Amino acid sequence: MPDSIPPTFNKLLDFESDTEIYKHKLTLEKIRNELINFGLTKSQAKVFIYLGKYGSKTASEIAKALQLPRTETYHLVNSLQNYGLVVAELSHPTKYTAKEMKEAISTLVKQEQERIDILANKEESLSKMWKEIPFFMVETDESKSEKMQLLNGIGPITNKIREMISSSKSDFKIYGSVSDLIRLYNSNVFDWIANASTNLKIVISPLNKIPEFLAKFDSDSIRIIASNVENKCFIVNDKKEILIFMRNANHPTRQVFAWWSDSDTLVDMMNSLFELSWEKGEMLY
Template structure:
């Protein structure tokens, strides 16, 4: 590969040798972003991983980045444990093998979560020591809403809903939605909670194996229907509606939660009508 091709690693030019791998490169870059790297940090890491040891000047030139920013990027990657610096002049930088890099990032995230979890009790105690100045008014009792981005935030909200449920959790969604909830342990939470499951799957043309493990009396199916609707109702007090459901990648999924009495009642009517029209699975 000649120098010109190296200079355009992430370019869109069709004559570049790595153009045929552009989609894969973008996927890897986006996954590294999910692990906490910035877009340019991801580019530098990928570049070093595929082109070997390079100086900051070579990295800056190849990726068309300002030299001062490049030094900041390689230093930050060193701090993450993803890049090492060779004792040479000028200094050359080398990236970890991808598997080791991911293991490093996962371990760091686990340590961060453990640290934050350890702060839960002390932070709550400090918070409770502060006086409250809230005056109860009609405004403070108004209906609420919340936008949730990403599957992790959404499933955490569903877990909260299940934890406060005393009557039933009603789920309406496509087969893909139900599978995603299943793999997120939502049905296990419901099974261990003092509530009952009622679910309508729409559309469903084939019965998946895991459905057989659930209470068949609590599931209905619709043969035809849109695969874009998915919502979860807790008792008659709150609802979570997927604005982007399992048709979209996990990181692009987002949902809208509300305790609006009117909205919950309206969506409950839709669920009940679908339940009556549905068939036993």
């Protein structure tokens, strides 16, 4: 006989597939991960979801249900109140209620936008103060100093790609899987390239399905190579700089890392790899 008692929250997040509530588990996990992306901690997201699906609760009830220390629970509900995601009821003991998800997300988005606006307003003043300080370094070596940069997250990586496109004068070469190209497309990378004075060349490896947006490209700018290896994605700009994804779009984790460098040796090596793949590749149509 089915159990008529609502499942505990920890049971909902249990990933054993032999329970009747299994269909809700992956959805809850996805919601929790998305809330974390909005800036909440794992515990804050857990408390918010619990209140949203189990109704108003006291801190003691939350602590017991989620198996959290009581002092930590008070800290969590207070922080969620500061975010504007939870309200306290005038009762004794105090009960806490989560806002509706749509209202909560709207609140988080507004707060993040306000933070970005504040940082943007500081750009001019910080730049002015920086220029007022003299440059003390004396260059004694006329040779080129090669540079590298590790980029963590879609935002910094996309910004670096946009910088590369804006400086590109000759060739902008992209090697990657269909998933990598879709991610670049969704980040507006190809729109930026279309407005730049550069020649785009793409090598796709492998091609399991042709994305619709590729139909807009000149088929002469695309080559396909058959490969069982789907973890390569890199960009070469004007034979002067490279960006290599350490975890491409096919990687199982959500975290994205990329490595940028203007090392002549590395740029020449990756450019040669691209050109070799281009020569061996077949046209899209």
